[in-house]
Amino acid sequence: MPKLAPIKRKDLIYYLRQLGFDGPYAGGKHQVMEKETLSITIPNPHKGDIGKEFLVRILKQAGIDRKIWEDL
Numbered sequence: 847m848p849k850l851a852p853i854k855r856k857d858l859i860y861y862l863r864q865l866g867f868d869g870p871y872a873g874g875k876h877q878v879m880e881k882e883t884l885s886i887t888i889p890n891p892h893k894g895d896i897g898k899e900f901l902v903r904i905l906k907q908a909g910i911d912r913k914i915w916e917d918l
Contacts, residue, residue: 848918850902852895858888858904861918865910884909 848861859870862879867886870877876887886908889896896904905915 848915850898850912850916852897853901854895855889855891858896858901861915862886862888862908864918865908865914867908881908 848857853861859879865881867879867881869879870888871880872878873885873887876890878885878887880886886904888904889900905912
């Protein structure tokens with residue numbers, strides 16, 4: 847169960863796939879993941895983890911409730 851805390855990019859992709867998203871696909875400057883008609887931007891690979899605040903913004907963009915995220 848992922849907590850709402852800093853997370854590695856590959857783990858974020860793994861969990862988004864568990865929630866039905868496909869990708870990541872090229873989308874200009876950043877990659878995107880898609881689910882039906884919804885498209886979310888994910889950060890490019892960097893040395894550090896994705897911070898909690900940024901994770902919250904990604905989940906909000908994806909329409910994922912905090913409880914759903916923590917119940918994975």
